[in-house]
Amino acid sequence: MTDASRMPDRVRLGAVADLDELCAFIGDCRRCRLAETRTTLVFGVGDPGADLLFIGEAPGKNEDLKGEPFVGAAGRLLDELLGSIGLHRSEVYIANVLKCRPPGNRDPQADEIETCTPFLAEQVRLIDPLVIATLGNFATRYVLGTDAGITRLRGRLFEVDGRRVVPIYHPAAALYSPDKRGVLFDDFRRLATVMQWAREGRPVAPTARLSAGHEDWLEVFADPSGGAERSAGEHEADAGEGAPADQQKLF
C-alpha cells in the first residue's frame, strides 16, 4: 500500500476534501524561509462556498498577529468597498498569494510564490468560485499568468478555466495614492455587475462589452495573455508581457 505521508504535496493536494482538511494538511508549514519570521500562518477567511473569491498579496503585520487576511488599514478599506456593493466579508472568501508575512512587508519572492501557491490553487478548486477578484500585481500576475501590471489590466474582465477574473488595484494602493480610491469604488461596482452576470449564467463572449455607461471599461478575453495583447484601443506592446505557455492554465 502507498504511504501517503511520503507522497509529494502536489500528489496529495488533489485528494484533500475540504478547506479544513487543506488547512490541516498545510499544518505548521516549514516549506519556505517565511516560517522563520512569521507569527501566524494566514490561511484565509470567509464562506467556503462563496461565489466570489478575493486574492491579495501576503499578510502584513496585523494579519500576521491575528491570523486573518486584511484586518489592517487596507482591510478596513476592503470592508468599505465590499459594503459599497452590499457585501460583508463573511459572504465572500479572502485569501492571499502567500500565507505567511514577508519580513518588513517586502515583496513576495518567486520561490516563495512557487512553494505556496499550490495551496491557493487548491483553495480555488475547493471553494469553486464563479468570480475571482485579484487585488494588486502579485495576485493578478499569478492568476492570469502574465507579467503585465495591474494599471494596465484593471478594468478588464478575463476568463481563466471557466472562472471570471477581475483584476483590481490593491486597497493599500489607495492608502498611498488617494486618487486610486475612486477607481477602486468604480471597479467594485463593475465587479458587482460581473457577479450578477455570472449568476445569470451569461456566457463570457470574446467581444462582449459591459452595458451603456461602462463603455470605458472592458473587453472580455478568453485567453488572458494573448487577449491582453490584442485588445482594442491598446496599441502599445509592453516589453515582457505575456505568459509562458505552462503558466497559462492555473486552476
Ligand code: URA
Ligand atoms: N495585504 C494583503 O495583500 N493581504 C492581506 O491579508 C493584508 C494586506
